[in-house]
Amino acid sequence: MSLIAVGACYVDTILTTPHYPGEDDKLRATSISRRRGGNCPNSLEVLQQLVAETPANLQFPLNLVAILPARSSVASQQIRTAFEPHVSLDHCLYREEFEEPASSYIMKSQASGSRTIVNYNELPEMTLEEFGRIVDGLKGPAAWFHFEGRIPDVTLSCIRHLRNRFPDTKVSVEVEKPGREGLQELVEEADVVFYSKTWAQHNGYNSANECVQKQLSLTRKASLLCCTWGQDGAAALETSTRNLVHSPAYCPAGFQVVDTIGAGDTFIAGMLYGLICKKKGWDLSQKLSMANHLAGTKVAQEGFAGLGRVLREYCTT
Template identity: 75%
Template sequence: MMLLVAVGACYIDTILTTPHYPGEDDKLRASRISRRRGGNCPNSLEVLQQLMAESAPASQARLNLVAILPARSSVASQQIRSAFEPHVSLRHCIYRAEFEEPASSYIIKSQSSGSRTIVNYNELPEMTLEEFIGIVDQLNTKSAWFHFEGRIPDVTLECIRYLRRLSSDIRISVEIEKPGREGLQELAKDADVVFYSKAWAQNEGYKSAEDCVQKQSELAHNASLHCCTWGQGGAVAHDITTGNIVHSPAQIPSGFQVVDTIGAGDTFIAGMLYGLLCNGDTWSLPQKLALANRLAATKVAQEGFAGLGRVLKECSHALESIPGQ
């Protein structure tokens, strides 16, 4: 059974829904408040564990989160563990005993524009290479896939290179999301699978998802698969081993309405990782891309991540009808 280790920040999100975005020094009444666990890798793992629950035993992977959390006894850490375990293991998380507050995001969702504005707060010291090595040494990496949020590129690059020295069988994927963050291109060059966001691609001057994956395939030619999401434009993947570039249009359900865009990219990554880890030899790239797109669209049309595993069953017949490439 494949081992998936997702390395990234875990946040507690406080989400305020407002009629419009407030101006400076303005007063505005929110129509709704909600709190939930957030963070790119935790979001992807939440969706992945739902997909696993809908799958046959042969299509399974052991899910692990490596994140920096406050003291093990803190309320936040206890809540995060109870939300994940036993389906996602937090045994290898790093607990900062001297801190009680988790990494936090305060999000304003504008109903008029559909935009989201995020303010982050995080006083937890980031993971070091030495801490990561200590975690890896406790794992059986014989059949392992490591997925990294492109958060602290300098340390992440050292972690990836340590894994490369450890074993040539370890597979590595990275998320290239935040525009302007230095060092992300270097991460892409050392990964096997790369996920690019539309915001990052546009900041780099790419005009489309196809433009991004084609040119990134030349810059980061060690990767075998490059994927780029483009919102309502769908997603594109470039398989280096075959040379195929696959475009999957946005999978928009009937009666679609944008409700909550937070975590849509994380949900897409969950769908792709599910296809790659659990159905790598049985699904074609168009099938993997179609599931990931459908999951992301379903996520945008609902609040939060609950029940997304149902998408696997709902679109199973549609996936079977997609020709392979």
């Protein structure tokens, strides 16, 4: 089975500062870094490391569907270099009239460990017709599609088209941004749902357990509901058996919050790996624990490098 992740691909500029500046303040950053970002690309970056640690008979192809600027642009060349050959960009859509990628400007506070993000994106979003051409051209083994809940109305149409074309395809969706209309409708069409803490709190839930338990009555097709809750860990609910599992957050020895950017994306990568590669080898508790190990390790380091080691460590304990 192959994985096709559908979402925005950003180029992130990250400024680390001692604290957040006040309005009209001037503050010197302690460091600056630039890297490829975006929810689905972040998850794929972690997944390619996990796949590299996996026996050949359990590996699965990774693919990204994203809107990128012109093929010849510096940004698109950098993004391809960062991913290929381990993640295929064959299904990406290039906007040849644009040179600038979708961009995020991120300020990380050393005092609080939190980050503030400002996005800029002038690239026209993917249409249903464009997605339909991608789906209609697919060949090979069955695919698992993972969608960032980005443009809910278009994403909903894409999922329905996918269901009509390939009824047995597995679909997972990420429900992250609070107040974004249409996300609940996506939940009703998905096999697996990943809820963020911010979305859950915005909708009146006080814990990860409460979120998945109350969302159970609002889902029609989902077999698994997952919700992350930062330092309070994560919960997962199998809808057919109502088996609810809670896993505490993982804190490595000497734990300190270093970089929270992409922690949720890392958790999703861990769960997708467990669901696709270890669907019969690990029970739900093991899948959830592994995803938390990944996310906790990621928060304690800068960036995503070396996270494949978590799988080795987890499988030998």
